[in-house]
Amino acid sequence: MRRTPIEPILWSLFSAGGMLSALFIPVLLFILVLAPALGWLPAPGYAQLTSLLSHPLARLFLIALCALALVHAAHRFRYTLYDGLQIKHLNELVNILCYGGALAGSVWAIFLLFTRVAEPRL
Amino acid sequence: MPELVNLEVFRYSPEHTPEPRFQKFQVPYNKEWVVLDALNYIKDRTDGSLSFRWSCRMGICGSCGVLINGEPKLSCATFLPSKSSKPIRIEPLRHFPVIRDLIVHIGDFMTKLKKVKPWIIRTNESPLSEGEFLQTPDEMERYHQFSHCINCMLCYAACPIYGLDPLFAGPAAIALAQRYNNDSRDQGAARRMPILSSHDGIWACTFVGECTQVCPKHVDPAAAIQQYKLTAALHSLKSVIAPRGAA
Numbered sequence: 001m002r003r004t005p006i007e008p009i010l011w012s013l014f015s016a017g018g019m020l021s022a023l024f025i026p027v028l029l030f031i032l033v034l035a036p037a038l039g040w041l042p043a044p045g046y047a048q049l050t051s052l053l054s055h056p057l058a059r060l061f062l063i064a065l066c067a068l069a070l071v072h073a074a075h076r077f078r079y080t081l082y083d084g085l086q087i088k089h090l091n092e093l094v095n096i097l098c099y100g101g102a103l104a105g106s107v108w109a110i111f112l113l114f115t116r117v118a119e120p121r122l
Numbered sequence: 123m124p125e126l127v128n129l130e131v132f133r134y135s136p137e138h139t140p141e142p143r144f145q146k147f148q149v150p151y152n153k154e155w156v157v158l159d160a161l162n163y164i165k166d167r168t169d170g171s172l173s174f175r176w177s178c179r180m181g182i183c184g185s186c187g188v189l190i191n192g193e194p195k196l197s198c199a200t201f202l203p204s205k206s207s208k209p210i211r212i213e214p215l216r217h218f219p220v221i222r223d224l225i226v227h228i229g230d231f232m233t234k235l236k237k238v239k240p241w242i243i244r245t246n247e248s249p250l251s252e253g254e255f256l257q258t259p260d261e262m263e264r265y266h267q268f269s270h271c272i273n274c275m276l277c278y279a280a281c282p283i284y285g286l287d288p289l290f291a292g293p294a295a296i297a298l299a300q301r302y303n304n305d306s307r308d309q310g311a312a313r314r315m316p317i318l319s320s321h322d323g324i325w326a327c328t329f330v331g332e333c334t335q336v337c338p339k340h341v342d343p344a345a346a347i348q349q350y351k352l353t354a355a356l357h358s359l360k361s362v363i364a365p366r367g368a369a
Contacts, residue, residue, distance in 0.1 A: 007325035008358035011351055023138045083286055 017072025067106035128209035184274030238299035243310025268301035277333035291334035293343030
């Protein structure tokens with residue numbers, strides 16, 4: 001049986017991460033940071049954000065956004081290291097650092113969203 | 123006294139001197155002249171030993187590609203700059219072994235080009251009596267841009283990935299494969315896939331985009347590669363979800 005190559009899977013995640021980040025991160029930054037700072041929108045309070053995140057879909061969306069954005073960054077950084085520093089011979093180490101970092105960041109996002117946010121500190 | 127243009131031309135004649143060098147030449151400035159005219163002036167009047175490839179002089183044959191001040195360009199389509207204080211530096215195409223002066227060995231490209239089967243493949247031929255294959259303007263539009271490639275290899279000289287990884291199939295070969303994959307008359311996409319969707323095919327490309335920047339025929343090889351990445355990724359996904367259906 002022919003082994004399924006890993007490149008299409010990595011590229012699909014990389015590409016999904018790039019598209020989601022480009023679409024949603026500017027919107028989130030605008031709504032949560034820029035517009036309140038300029039007085040265009042009321043600043044969301046802690047309670048408001050916690051209640052928003054109490055919905056499982058909101059958490060799943062944020063986890064997907066964080067994880068895919070991190071995979072996107074890891075994939076791009078991996079090739080930057082390969083080609084920029086010419087260290088393709090350190091293939092395994094670079095892969096572990098880049099994709100391992102993305103995985104650790106994703107696990108951390110899951111941990112934060114499912115444990116910390118679930119306990120309102122009002 | 124006529125205005126003169128200074129040129130620094132890469133010279134390499136392994137049978138005489140093992141080390142390459144740059145030789146300075148002066149040619150009269152003529153606003154109708156392209157760099158190829160200057161090279162021919164040198165060959166005819168100054169140094170007959172200067173070697174370079176050229177044929178059509180009109181950007182069709184793709185044989186006169188060189189580096190002009192470090193940029194991959196067709197020497198027949200690059201005009202001499204007027205009142206140039208700096209000499210114009212002319213070198214052979216980057217990333218290819220040099221045979222002599224501005225002539226590079228193109229064997230690697232030719233091998234890769236043949237591997238992607240850049241011709242119409244039919245699995246079931248129709249009899250001549252059925253007439254020609256008709257194609258709508260929309261169907262032609264899908265591949266037309268990629269069919270402008272003249273195999274000049276400027277994209278290979280511009281591609282940093284090809285420079286780092288000589289096994290990479292390269293921009294023009296992939297764009298030409300996609301030219302036939304996108305052709306409604308072709309039935310060979312599945313036969314091209316193992317070559318294109320391999321480690322040294324599209325997946326080696328990191329989308330630097332220089333290939334598209336330097337193409338003298340405005341082909342967009344970077345787009346061909348990204349298009350095919352999506353095709354190959356979807357195919358791979360299908361083969362995971364429904365292994366029999368995608369085979």
